[in-house]
Amino acid sequence: MPSAREMRLRIRSVKNIGQVTRALEAVSASKVRKAVAANQATKPYAEKAWKVILHLARQPGRSSVHPLLTDRSVVRNILVVLITSDRGLAGASNINVIRKMFDYFENSSAPVSFVTIGKKGRDILVRGRYPIEGDFSPMASPAAYRDVSPVGNLVITDFKLEKFDQVFLAYNLFENMMVQKPVIRRILPVEIELDGSGGSPFDRTHPSKSVFIYEPEQEELLNEIVPRFTSMQILQAVLSAQASEHAARMIAMRNATDNATELASTLQLEYNKVRQQTITNDLLDIAGGVIALE
Numbered sequence: 001m002p003s004a005r006e007m008r009l010r011i012r013s014v015k016n017i018g019q020v021t022r023a024l025e026a027v028s029a030s031k032v033r034k035a036v037a038a039n040q041a042t043k044p045y046a047e048k049a050w051k052v053i054l055h056l057a058r059q060p061g062r063s064s065v066h067p068l069l070t071d072r073s074v075v076r077n078i079l080v081v082l083i084t085s086d087r088g089l090a091g092a093s094n095i096n097v098i099r100k101m102f103d104y105f106e107n108s109s110a111p112v113s114f115v116t117i118g119k120k121g122r123d124i125l126v127r128g129r130y131p132i133e134g135d136f137s138p139m140a141s142p143a144a145y146r147d148v149s150p151v152g153n154l155v156i157t158d159f160k161l162e163k164f165d166q167v168f169l170a171y172n173l174f175e176n177m178m179v180q181k182p183v184i185r186r187i188l189p190v191e192i193e194l195d196g197s198g199g200s201p202f203d204r205t206h207p208s209k210s211v212f213i214y215e216p217e218q219e220e221l222l223n224e225i226v227p228r229f230t231s232m233q234i235l236q237a238v239l240s241a242q243a244s245e246h247a248a249r250m251i252a253m254r255n256a257t258d259n260a261t262e263l264a265s266t267l268q269l270e271y272n273k274v275r276q277q278t279i280t281n282d283l284l285d286i287a288g289g290v291i292a293l294e
Helices: 004-057 093-104 119-127 145-160 218-293
Strands: 078-083 112-117 132-135 166-174 180-188
Touching: 004 166, 004 218, 078 093, 078 119, 078 145, 078 218, 093 119, 093 166, 093 180, 093 218, 112 119, 112 145, 119 132, 132 145, 145 166, 145 180, 145 218, 166 218, 180 218
Parallel strands: 078 112, 078 166, 112 132
Antiparallel strands: 166 180
16 A cells, blocks of 8 residues: 555645646637637628529539539549647547548548648648648637638649549537537538538528629639638638637546546545554554553
């Protein structure tokens, strides 16, 4: 059995860890509020842009409207933008999205390359010797449009040059503080279903009888709005992943704090027993000495 001194040191160590995890929980709670607010702030623009794109997709000759809206008959190469965190201590947040991504593309007939946002995903891909086209780590938190626009420019340029025929996002979708689920979503070519069941989260926002007057011309407008909308989708995925990361870390640190408190209480109880036993033994020694002297 460890000595009383060793147990005191262990109790002190556990309490110190509990203080650290409690501080990390508070920091994550502050950051998740900022990330959720930033994500909500981008939605109005993205919804309006989606309405315009969907309206144009309903017009005749969609395939000739814009190259980013055109499905390719043969998929020869696939690019995946993998979004993870730069730091750990977030539970299974990172490994869940990475595992889902590998499962999703396990039986893919086309080779898959990657663009990474976040050190955790990048490190796993580097260790596995997977092809990485670009790395944008670390990413500001909360991210702004200017932070993700280089990612959007890279994937759009490679798609237009037909280096890749499909581009996907892999990230954690923030639903609430307790639920964050990994998702894989195609962003290029822009996935549009005219019945409103497409891959965009804004399908339901499109009114069926909206009327748009385009100024300037349709082609000029599309050349501006479609790339911006693609970058906006990446921005929203990054913000959602950051909110998921902070929420997962907050929950993990809360559990760690609770465990540290429980462990410290258990150790304190054991220490009290050892201390009482020591005092009892000392009293018995004194009483035995007194009896021997008599």
